[in-house]
Amino acid sequence: MHYELPIGAFAAALLVLVPLPWHWRARNVPTLSIIAWLFFSNIMLAVNAIIWADNINITAQVWCDIATKFQIGATMALPACCLCLCIHLERIASVRQVRTTVEQKRRRMLFDLAMCWGVPIISMVLHYVVQGHRFDIVEDFGCRPATYISIAAIFLVWVPQLVVVALTLAFAGAALYHFFRRRLTFARHLQDTQSALTPGRYFRLMAMALSQMIWATFLTITNMVLTVGGGLRPWTSWADVHSNFGRIAVFPTVFIPETQWRWTYFIFWTVPLTALMFFAFFAFGQDAVKEYRAVFGAVRRIAHLPEKEKAAPAHTLPSFTRLPAPKRMSGRGASSDFGTHTDKTLHSKPQGDFPLTPRSTSSFGTSVPEYDARDYGDVHSLHKPASLSDALPPRTHDAHDMA
The missing domain is CATH 1.20.1070.10 (Rhodopsin 7-helix transmembrane proteins)
Known part of the structure; x- marks a missing residue:
């Protein structure tokens, strides 16, 4: 057969x-x-x-x-x-x-x-x-x-x-x-x-x-x-x-x-x-x-079999985000949102404003032009602070100013 x-x-x-x-x-x-x-x-x-x-x-x-x-x-x-x-x-x-x-x-x-x-x-x-x-x-x-x-x-x-x-x-x-x-x-x-x-x-x-x-x-x-x-x-x-x-x-x-x-x-x-x-x-x-x-x-x-656990990635690339700008007090008041500053705020140089932090999705190419638009004088100093203390914002006791 x-x-x-x-x-x-x-x-x-x-x-x-x-x-x-x-x-x-x-x-x-x-x-x-x-x-x-x-x-x-x-x-x-x-x-x-x-x-x-x-x-x-x-x-x-x-x-x-x-x-x-x-x-x-x-x-x-x-x-x-x-x-x-x-x-x-x-x-x-x-x-x-x-x-x-x-x-x-x-x-x-x-x-x-x-x-x-x-x-x-x-x-x-x-x-x-x-x-x-x-x-x-x-x-x-x-x-x-x-x-x-x-x-x-x-x-x-x-x-x-x-x-x-x-x-x-x-x-x-x-x-x-x-x-x-x-x-x-x-x-x-x-x-x-x-x-x-x-x-x-x-x-x-x-x-x-x-x-x-x-x-x-x-x-x-x-x-x-x-x-x-x-x-x-x-x-x-x-x-x-x-x-x-x-x-x-x-x-x-x-x-x-x-x-x-x-x-x-x-x-x-x-x-x-x-x-x-x-x-x-x-x-x-x-x-x-x-x-x-x-x-x-x-x-x-x-x-009732257990699901296979997904392995964590071996290497992760750092991403960057922009911290909100500190609230600035003025005669008319100011907004804490970086995108809603008044013209006066835009043309005033902030104290200790650090543009990028390593927890974000913003790229260097989209961050630098926004800072270039301000009247800072020396743009390169934004990326290479003289010291860590110069880059960090001043200590404050206001919770709304914490970065």
Whole structure:
């Protein structure tokens, strides 16, 4: 038994759920749809690997009817979801739409739902045209969709996927073009469009879509070439293609050629690898780190674990503040606030006024000009007092004059 097959598929299904919370809060239909398709695809692969481990028994037929159709839809769902994502990214990067109204958001959500779920369902229905029998069962891998290899199968199964991939790459290229035109003001442009995206999130989504489409292009072309490499079957009639439709073909491992078995083994792992790629793009971003901290904090509170004390900084830089000027008595009275002196006070030289003390946020550059404005005569003497006693204010018994 190949224990790595169900374990790897279950692990991939769990990993793909990690970015779910912040995509759910963002109401991002394409990324939520990718998570759903990848999650259920991995779950179905894991269940198949468990049920048909070292056997080809014809069991769970209804399960196979559902699982095989879901596999057909999933091959179209990933390109369709990435296409919706790249269309949205291109619209944000361009200047065609500065603000998004509630009605436009609603129409966009309906379009995303139609593309991410409606198009895969249509591909499931069209697969019935070239479905020669019910399904196949491969030892260790479970049930697989059956396809009548013909010209019709090429145009109904593989060509639509390649068309969607090409459209996705075109919109991704247009989005990158708009970015390079506004690369210096791109962050401000995202704020002007009232988008929840940051430049980091934008590029993660773009990189994920591009990598998934390159990966999907390689898999689609390779699968099509290997499948039709043995030759095409003639399309005679609907009745001939669907004759004995209820038949279930079984393939034990001993009768599968070594090259074909390796390709089947590789195809199985493409779905967990796709989920791992999706996880890698979103598991280490700023949103993910915040989510991890929230989860760890909740676990710490539940387990009553002490919080880690923050270490005090080894070195601290001194800061400077300006002490309030001593209150000066005059005929009209004077204010104790340094910024509200009268003209007479400003032009009178204080006794023992020391400009800076080491407990502040004022800088030397903003303090010296204010003292230069006064009629002191020698400005340099303010910074280099002759002695400490000259720099300190005179002793007083008035509490209001204490510095």
